[in-house]
Structure formats: C-alpha cells, structure tokens
Amino acid sequence: MVVKAYGAPAAHEPLAPLNITRRSVGAHDVQIDILFCGICHSDLHQARGEWAGTLYPCVPGHEIVGRVAAVGNHVTNHKPGDLVGVGCIVDSCKDCDECADGFENYCDNMIGTYNGPTPDAPGHTLGGYSQEIVVHERYVLKISHPEDQLAAVAPLLCAGITTYSPLRHWQVGPGKKVGVVGIGGLGHMGIKLAHAMGAHVVAFTTSESKRDAALELGADEVVVSRNADEMAAHAASFDFILNTVAAPHDLDAFLALLKRDGTMTLVGAPATPHPSPNVFNFIMRRRSLAGSMIGGIPETQEMLDFCAEHGITADIEMIRAQDIEPAYERMLKGDIKYRFVMDIATM
Template sequence: MYNVKAYSAASAASPLASATIPRRDPTESDVQIEILFCGICHSDVHQVRNEWSSVMPTVYPIVPGHEIVGRVTQVGSAVTKYQPGDLAAVGCLVDSDRTCPQCQAGFEQFCPNLTLTFNGMDKHLGGVTYGGYSASIVVDERFVLRVPANLDLAGVAPLLCAGITTYSPMRHWGVTQGQKVGVVGLGGLGHMGVKFAHALGAQVVVFTTSPGKKEDALRLGADAVVVSRNPDEMQKHTGSFDFILDTISADHDINAYINLLRRDGNITLVGAPSKPLHVSAFSLIMGRRSLSGSNIGGIAETQEMLDFCGEHNLTADVEVIPIQKVNEAYERLLKSDVKYRFCIDMASLKSE
C-alpha cells in the first residue's frame, strides 16, 4: 500500500479539500496509472453532497472522479495489454463479478456486483473506492482502456462517462447514415450526442429551450435547431424521427417528443428527472414507438467508442481548471455555466 495526494470531502456540507489517501500496491493483474486529467461529472456533485442517499448513500470521506485519463507507470506480471508509458483511461467501473449473464454478454454496467470507481466497495483495502481526483489509481487490466494517441487528453476525459452514455444508445438502436436523429438538450451529454450522431452520418436536430444555443449547436454538427417552447416549430417535425436522445434531467413533457417519432422510432432517456414522467400510452401505441433508458456502456463498447473518437477526431468541449478551483466549478456546474464539461488538470495537485 502507498499514499497519494487527492481532493476529498469529509461530509455532505464540506467543500472538497486537499487530503492523502491509500492505494493498493499493484497485483499481478493490475495497472498503475498516473492521473493526468479527470473530468467533472454532475454525478460527482450528487454523490459528494449525498443527494442520492436513498439509492447509493455516500460514505465519507469521498474522493470523486470517474472520467480518468493518465499514463501507465507500473504493471503487474500477468498484464499483457499495457506497459509503462502507455496512455490509459478509466471510466465509471473498476470491477465486476465477471461471471453473471450481464458480464458474460459484455454489459458490465448492469452487473449486480459491479464496483464503482468511487464510493464502491473496495475488496482490496476495505472501505470504499476512491476516484480520480487524485495523483494515481490502480485498476485491474480488464477495466483499463486504451486512449487514441491523436486526441487531446483533456477532451478525452469526459468521454469516459458523457461520451459512452450518449454513444451506447445510438449504437444499440442502430443510428446510421441517412437517419433523422434528435438530441434534446445541449449540455454536457447533449453536445456529445450531437457530435456522435453527426459522425454516424445522421441528420441531426437539436431541441433546446434557449434560442441563443442555435449557433453552438450548428457548430457542433447539428443540421437544424428547434426551440422546443415553440409549438409551431415542434409541429413541423411530427412523426419524422428515427431516434431521439433525451438528455434532460429537469421535469419536461416527454410526450411532445414521443409524438415526433416515426413508426417504430425510439426515444432513449439518458437524463434522469427526479420526478416520474407522465407518458401517454396512445403516444406509444399509435406508432409502435418505444421509450427506453440507457446507462453508460460495457468495457468493450467503451473501448469501441474511444476508437471511434480517434478515427473521427472527436473529443468533448472542455474548460480545463486546476484542482484548487473544483468547488467553484461545482457551483458553476449547477448553474450550467460551462461549455460543456469541466476537466481538472491533475498536474495542479502537485502544488498541494
């Protein structure tokens, strides 16, 4: 075991502050990674402030961060895919039971015994796992990902959550060239949804409540922008979409978007409103439409996504900050004051 610098919160009301945490010595199957960049996800804020206490209560102290990019510094004797000096990444998962039907099918994200990158059960050291707001991390080789060398590393970090969260449902529902795809919301998730749909060859329409976002949506790859508060604009697209990705976490009228689907079209939720959505059965029945949800992706699919990004030169739009500004970034994130993700330059941790 060895100790590393990190930023942690001592309670739900505490700010993140400099700390020291333990890491396990690499076992024969482990990869040790010096963390270069770590993205800030909205779920970091929820868990630091224990806002998901009914589902996954936070254990303190907590070190968040599951959008990790770094460089391999040491590997175990049985590791075959990585060597010191390689670029590597870690997402939301650092282990699973590997034997359940979900794992066998490559869907580790649905494993009933998965280990989250932070605030999960640490079977090696006891207590809970600590995430990427730290100098280094040790992860089993099976849960480490390769990073395309041509991509900006700061922009890669959010791909480990926002990227795979939007890529996975598009792949599952077969988004391809010539289809009409809608993206509801243009935030951390939505901006990646636009980039992926455009790269897959779809005709992309962004739905937003903010007319001022039109120029940025077009820059990101949208072919058209609809102000969703305008019923006439919405009406023009009735029954025309093959697929819609809904990234909104606030309460909204889901039926307004279901009605935009063609026959057999699908709308997938990746945002998670706190209140149940009211769904009209007739909106689904009359066009054999479907409503579904999606949650990140398995390890193989996440690697596929990173490779796809390498081929198409795709990364997240990020604002890079030093770790000393992380509490300020949390407050700005809650105000949607970022385009479109924060990413921590972990070199700043060395000055602590």
C-alpha cells in the same frame, strides 16, 4: 502507496486536499499516473450526499486519463508509458451473462470507480480526483488520441459512452433522422457522435441562444422546443431521439415526433420523476420509450477508437484542483460549455 487527492470529508463540507492510500499492484493490476479527470454532475450529487448511500471520505471522478506507471506480472495488454483511461467501472463479478457479453455496466455487482465496495482502504472505492489509481486490467482502456487532446478525451469516459451506447444500439447512421434533446455535457457529445455516424441530426433546446452553438457542434437543424410551430413541423418524423435532459419535463412533446416504430431513449437522470406520458402516444404508432446507462468495457473501447478515428473530443474548460467547489457552483447554474476537466498536476 499514499497519494494526494481532493475529496469531501462529509456531506456538508467542501472538497479539500486529502491523503489517500492506493493498494499495491497485484498480478492483474495497472497503476496509472492520473493526468486529467473530467467533472461529472454525478460527482457533485454523490459528494454532497444528494444521492443516498454516499460513503465518506468521498473522492469523486470517473472520467480518468493518465499514463501507465506499473503493471502486474500477468498483465499483457498494457505496459508502462501507455496512455490509458478509466471510466465509471473498476470491477464486476466477471461471471454473469452481462459480464460475459461485455455489458459489465448492467452487472448486479458492478463496482463504480468511486463509492463502491472494495477491500482496499477505507473500504470503498476512491475516484479520479487523485494523483494515482490502481485498477484491474480488464477495466483499463487504451487511448489513441494525440497527447495534446488528452484533457478533452477525459469526458468521453462518461459523457461519450453514455451517448454512444444508445446511438449504436439503436443503429443510428446514414438515412436516419435523429433528435438530441438538450445541449449540455451529454447533449453536445450526442450531437457530435450522431453526426459522425452519418445521421441527419436535429438538436432540441429551450433557448434560442444555443442555436448557433448546436449547428457548430454538427447539428443539421435546431428546434426551440418551446416554439409550437417548430415542434409541429417535425411531427412523426424521427427514427430515434436521444433525450439527455436531467430534469423532469413533458415527454409527450417529444414522443409525438417519433415515426412508426421510433424510439426515444432517456440518458438523463432527474431527481424527481417525469410526468407520466400518454399511453396513446405509444399505441398509435408502435413507439417505444427506453433507457440506457453508460456502456460495457468493449463498447467503451469501441467508442474511444471511433472518436480517435473521427477526431472527436469533448468541449472543455480546464480547472485547477483547488477550484473544484466554484466549478461545482457554475455547473449547477449551467455556466459551462460543456464540461470541466481537472488538471491533476495542480494538486
């Protein structure tokens, strides 16, 4: 099946229209007519060869929302016409402890929605900047949001699960004081989710101009991290901090805000390492520094259901397929509030 897509022919070439081939629907496959695809920072880095190992042509996109067009003979959980999503994972070994526990995201053989090995042409996976995709049923997720929210659901498949998973794992909820560092694509979802979970949410930003926006997202308080007095007022008081910043910065300033047995979890991936934190910030109050990466399929479904129940979607700006390169440039400048979503009908 030949379909239209947008992809990068090479590292130093802009994304352009392509024709790609999708495999025939196998016994356990689901064919999806893609309606919308979110734009993630990782799409840009992979397409432009800024991360090692990009395979070309590169068709990015792992925040996919669409409608089931066809299913294989053995598929029981999905049927034509269903609204579904596909996130960052389209395959894994299915046999290891991680897969058995529903944490396919930590499987050593996890296959990404794009740039992963596959027997399908051209030998690596091609993502959601395309009209159609064929995915094994295990990795297809049900969407129960209203249809008029579908575009804003797309970023939940990456930004949503990336923030939901650590919030859930570290048992964020009523009675917990939770910090969210950074108010961008990830951070704005972290604020919404932590608020819906019932926590007291404090948003951290370097910009005074983002104070009102953070409060509108659901933050109970906002701290400008460059203001020493504002930071000091929260010393040793947080149960959990979700750090979404994808640039190297001083982790000690935030570790000092954790109470005894508090944890800060990193979900932002900087291009160069953070400055090493002071070991005494851990020792003196038994604090922890952790990391988290997206989520497994069961947890991603749980996140989608939670968001539907609480009316949570991403704040988005819709773009046409042909406007992807200008959108990338705006994303690099932080000129987006808070996620771009591609309307596949414009392809």
